[in-house]
Amino acid sequence: MSIPLKHFKKGTPKPKLPEDGVLRLYLMRFCPYSERAALVLAAKQIPHHKIYIDLSEKPEWYTDYSPLGKVPAIQLTAVDGQPALVESLVIAEYLDEQYPGRSLFPADPLQKAQDKILIERLAPAVSAVYPVLFTKNPPADALPNFEQALDVFEQELTKRGTPYFGGQQIGMVDYMIWPWFERFPALKFVHADKYELDKTRYAKLLRWVELVAQDEAIKQTALDSQVHAKFMATRQAGEPNYDVAFEAV
Amino acid sequence: MSIPLKHFKKGTPKPKLPEDGVLRLYLMRFCPYSERAALVLAAKQIPHHKIYIDLSEKPEWYTDYSPLGKVPAIQLTAVDGQPALVESLVIAEYLDEQYPGRSLFPADPLQKAQDKILIERLAPAVSAVYPVLFTKNPPADALPNFEQALDVFEQELTKRGTPYFGGQQIGMVDYMIWPWFERFPALKFVHADKYELDKTRYAKLLRWVELVAQDEAIKQTALDSQVHAKFMATRQAGEPNYDVAFEAV
The missing domain is CATH 1.20.1050.10 (Glutathione S-transferase Yfyf (Class Pi); Chain A, domain 2)
Incomplete structure (x- = not known):
């Protein structure tokens, strides 16, 4: 099951996403804030699915993950209740603290x-x-x-x-x-x-x-x-x- | 040596501050962001001096501590080079991590x-x-x-x-x-x-x-x-x- 490589728009149904416990990143391909989250996922080699969101015409279901409709959001499908996190810097620091590998922020x-x-x-x-x-x-x-x-x-x-x-x-x-x-x-x-x-x-x-x-x-x-x-x-x-x-x- | 209880304005010389290694908080008394820093200092019982800044007419010397003239700023007079930190949430998290006592942010x-x-x-x-x-x-x-x-x-x-x-x-x-x-x-x-x-x-x-x-x-x-x-x-x-x-x- 693969997620189509396009930005989901208003009116398009929610894509069927694999229930594999893999983290999901919601993003817009040209959004620099989204890229921050994508970079930390890549740097720490954290497996994830990418779901692209059209920011001019956001799909109706996107507020399920990001109440204010902002990108990026990550959804933690392996955690109880599958909570979603927003705000690029909050996401970046969370990923850095939660996942193993070299810490990207200094310890001091x-x-x-x-x-x-x-x-x-x-x-x-x-x-x-x-x-x-x-x-x-x-x-x-x-x-x-x-x-x-x-x-x-x-x-x-x-x-x-x-x-x-x-x-x-x-x-x-x-x-x-x-x-x-x-x-x-x-x-x-x-x-x-x-x-x-x-x-x-x-x-x-x-x-x-x-x-x-x-x-x-x-x-x-x-x-x-x-x-x-x-x-x-x-x-x-x-x-x-x-x-x-x-x-x- | 006590620091006058007033907001320092443009044209007023830099106050003579005690060189006692005690942290300095630069703030405006009605600024909610400044209050965040003051609250964490009070909650963690961290000794500090308060220096009030007039935000309409900022004293010329204030950019020495806060390059963009923003409040709050804290100055770490006990640290080499007496660095200053700005941004209320950055200050709050720094104080929480650096100082002993109960952690205010959850560990998770x-x-x-x-x-x-x-x-x-x-x-x-x-x-x-x-x-x-x-x-x-x-x-x-x-x-x-x-x-x-x-x-x-x-x-x-x-x-x-x-x-x-x-x-x-x-x-x-x-x-x-x-x-x-x-x-x-x-x-x-x-x-x-x-x-x-x-x-x-x-x-x-x-x-x-x-x-x-x-x-x-x-x-x-x-x-x-x-x-x-x-x-x-x-x-x-x-x-x-x-x-x-x-x-x-």
Whole structure:
């Protein structure tokens, strides 16, 4: 029994899912928050089924798993009552604590807190750049604000002196911020002047991007920036087509 | 050496703080997020100094502790480099993990995740009711939306079957949502029809409010709803007076 590779829409009946006790991940293929959950599942090699949800026209049955209709959600089919969890960071930390294998968050409470704060520091970069990626007339200061917000991350790599934000090995902080860094290079295809990050100003950060791109969990999950650009164009036109993820480029 | 009991403003020099290795909490007296941090410090009996920050006119030196100027922040003066932490939930979890005494979050990762999700579920109630508390012309559906969002909490107490959301004892989830429940009764003074929550529809929730109000940490931290109403009036008039907290009612 396999789950169809498409985003489930309003009006489509609930798919018949295998009752095999395997964790279920509900997600949208282009949603960076969904990708966070997918990355932790891949990094910790946790078996799971993926069920894709159309966010413009959500299937009626989806609120059974996510009361506010948000993605991602995970459903713990092996646990009594098959509870579902939402909120990408809550899901990520739960999976990290509950499943065996290398811990992705540092054990030290202070380091863990500092990593969580760094994850939140990406928000200003994202809110600055999103109008450029997804709208026709972004504000003039969008890219300068984006760059200033990214300076924090370049400085942080200098301060930490490690190849990854998480240290010598890739860690939770790297996985939690990666989905947006995967999307930023789509600026090259979406922006009129083929915008790219300055190679000197963001030397360490761009090296980090290259390094992270080689991680096995990332390779299993990431999409090419041209595919992102293709989706962004459909969304900018007011008709987001989530299934372009499953077409050949 | 004592720190003055007032909110520090733009233009005021940095106060001379005792170099005694005691944790410092930067907060605004009426900020519910700040109160979360204050509650955990009180509940775990962690010694600390409080430094109040005027949020309308922030002192220039405050970004040394909180780069984005947000409250609360804690500064760990006993740790190398005296690092500061921000984000109320990050601070709360750090304090819970780092300091001895009873753990406020459940040890079970699934229960902890479910409590964190419940904390987030308060957001729709807060965004519905804030225009009623702080603006002159709230939307007509503000109170119905507020009530619907609170139904989730009444149902959750029924489902959990315990006096506290955290179980038989007060827990992190109770402390994290309390600050807003402390402010809701100010509706009685702020709203034209002296609005109060329905005693039948919210029977369990109102019993929870009474019970939590008797907790020692809450008693040390909470303000009377009349004091909240007084502050709300100054904020509604466009001139928030944070120091009304320190005046006698």
